Amino acid sequence: MEQLSLKLDAFEGPLDLLLHLIQKNKVNIYDIPIVLITDQYMEYIEQAGKTDLEISSEFLVMAARLLYIKSKMLLPKHEELEEEEEEDPRQELIQNLIEYKKYKEVSEFFGDRKNICDYMYFKAPGKVNDFKVINNAQMPFEKLADAFQRVMEKFEERNNPSKESFEGIVGREPVPVKGKIKQVKRVLNSKGQVSFVSLFKEVKSKSEIVAIFLAVLELIRDCMATVCVNNNEVYINNCE
Amino acid sequence: MNKEELREIENAIEAILFVAGDGVEEALLAEIFEMKQDKFREIMTAFADKYNFDEKHGLKIIEYGGMYQLSTRPECVEYLSRFAGNKKPTNLSNAALEVLSIIAYNQPVTRSTIDKIRGVDSFGPLEKLINRDIIEEKGRLDAPGRPILYGTTKEFLKVFGLKSIFDIPELDSMQLSVEDFENGELKMPEAEAEDEISRGEEQ
Numbered sequence: 459m460e461q462l463s464l465k466l467d468a469f470e471g472p473l474d475l476l477l478h479l480i481q482k483n484k485v486n487i488y489d490i491p492i493v494l495i496t497d498q499y500m501e502y503i504e505q506a507g508k509t510d511l512e513i514s515s516e517f518l519v520m521a522a523r524l525l526y527i528k529s530k531m532l533l534p535k536h537e538e539l540e541e542e543e544e545e546d547p548r549q550e551l552i553q554n555l556i557e558y559k560k561y562k563e564v565s566e567f568f569g570d571r572k573n574i575c576d577y578m579y580f581k582a583p584g585k586v587n588d589f590k591v592i593n594n595a596q597m598p599f600e601k602l603a604d605a606f607q608r609v610m611e612k613f614e615e616r617n618n619p620s621k622e623s624f625e626g627i628v629g630r631e632p633v634p635v636k637g638k639i640k641q642v643k644r645v646l647n648s649k650g651q652v653s654f655v656s657l658f659k660e661v662k663s664k665s666e667i668v669a670i671f672l673a674v675l676e677l678i679r680d681c682m683a684t685v686c687v688n689n690n691e692v693y694i695n696n697c698e
Numbered sequence: 699m700n701k702e703e704l705r706e707i708e709n710a711i712e713a714i715l716f717v718a719g720d721g722v723e724e725a726l727l728a729e730i731f732e733m734k735q736d737k738f739r740e741i742m743t744a745f746a747d748k749y750n751f752d753e754k755h756g757l758k759i760i761e762y763g764g765m766y767q768l769s770t771r772p773e774c775v776e777y778l779s780r781f782a783g784n785k786k787p788t789n790l791s792n793a794a795l796e797v798l799s800i801i802a803y804n805q806p807v808t809r810s811t812i813d814k815i816r817g818v819d820s821f822g823p824l825e826k827l828i829n830r831d832i833i834e835e836k837g838r839l840d841a842p843g844r845p846i847l848y849g850t851t852k853e854f855l856k857v858f859g860l861k862s863i864f865d866i867p868e869l870d871s872m873q874l875s876v877e878d879f880e881n882g883e884l885k886m887p888e889a890e891a892e893d894e895i896s897r898g899e900e901q
Contacts, residue, residue, distance in 0.1 A: 554817065558817060562796060572790050576785050583720045
């Protein structure tokens with residue numbers, strides 16, 4: 459028998475070791491010469507016991523199993539029993555081995571292919587989610603409109619509209635939308651998210667409300683803001 | 699659909715895949731182009747073939763698990779690695795590959811089945827495969843202890859360059875299967891068996 463740096467580490471488990479021995483001795487897996495294989499297996503275990511502190515329990519369980527099969531096969535058979543088809547004590551082990559061998563062989567297929575992706579590079583995704591919300595018009599614009607309506611109503615409750623305020627709307631634009639865009643953007647940049655209503659806390663006129671609302675719509679159109687609803691409250695999110 | 703219309707769709711597919719970076723579901727693409735999925739698949743497959751094999755761009759369209767994705771062409775790897783550095787190689791031990799094989803053919807499957815087939819504990823390799831996103835939990839078996847069931851992921855298909863799980867080779871490539879043995883076609887020849895035993899005694 460070859461001399462011997464028998465390392466258990468090289469094997470994935472007791473079945474792997476057994477397959478190795480079967481292959482090395484060029485014997486038929488369906489007709490394992492149990493004495494030969496058991497002896498060689500035990501040699502591995504003994505050798506490993508000298509060097510390694512610990513042999514994993516699976517190897518020892520298999521050793522016991524092999525010795526059991528060996529002893530069973532060495533025992534003389536009863537003549538009457540021989541007539542009946544007595545089960546080959548090796549059968550279960552052989553099935554285990556064949557089952558394991560199938561997967562071990564097919565694992566080479568995966569081993570050959572495991573590095574395919576290493577030769578390919580992928581791009582990080584663009585901000586698809588932001589686009590998607592905007593493109594699919596999934597934003598709750600109706601809620602936004604409702605919220606705007608409520609802001610207007612509240613404002614009217616607070617101040618009975620005076621003649622001057624109407625003049626403002628009809629006349630030139632007293633509150634430039636551009637300025638409000640900048641203002642809303644500043645708020646969004648610092649806070650990330652604000653409730654729609656809070657944008658109108660300090661408004662002094664209807665036209666200011668309209669201007670702020672237009673500013674919000676402009677920002678949404680230019681994909682710089684999104685709308686969402688949380689707990690029945692409309693929020694504006696920063697998108698940059 | 700005439701040639702120009704087709705060209706337009708193909709260009710748009712390419713553009714979408716570029717922006718997406720990640721894999722894009724075939725169903726979503728079909729929806730975007732307002733087509734039945736079968737019809738879209740036809741166009742997509744022809745386009746991918748043309749793109750990958752006739753025109754041979756620096757990019758490649760890969761398909762896995764009903765998704766399409768742009769990747770760089772493997773042949774470009776040398777120059778790319780000079781530009782972007784080498785990718786960390788996919789490092790899977792033999793144990794992990796064995797566990798993966800068992801899962802791929804038996805999914806969804808419990809750890810105890812895997813352990814039983816391998817004859818050895820599989821906790822370590824299983825963890826590694828989960829961390830690499832190659833396998834995942836697929837629910838639990840309705841049995842005592844409710845053990846976790848494992849199955850392969852789309853990432854698995856991507857890593858191993860497979861379009862679908864059906865692309866893995868047939869398992870019973872071995873000439874003799876367990877059934878043959880059980881059917882008694884391979885009965886142990888008596889004489890040889892005794893031979894073996896007596897040889898054993900001599901030793």
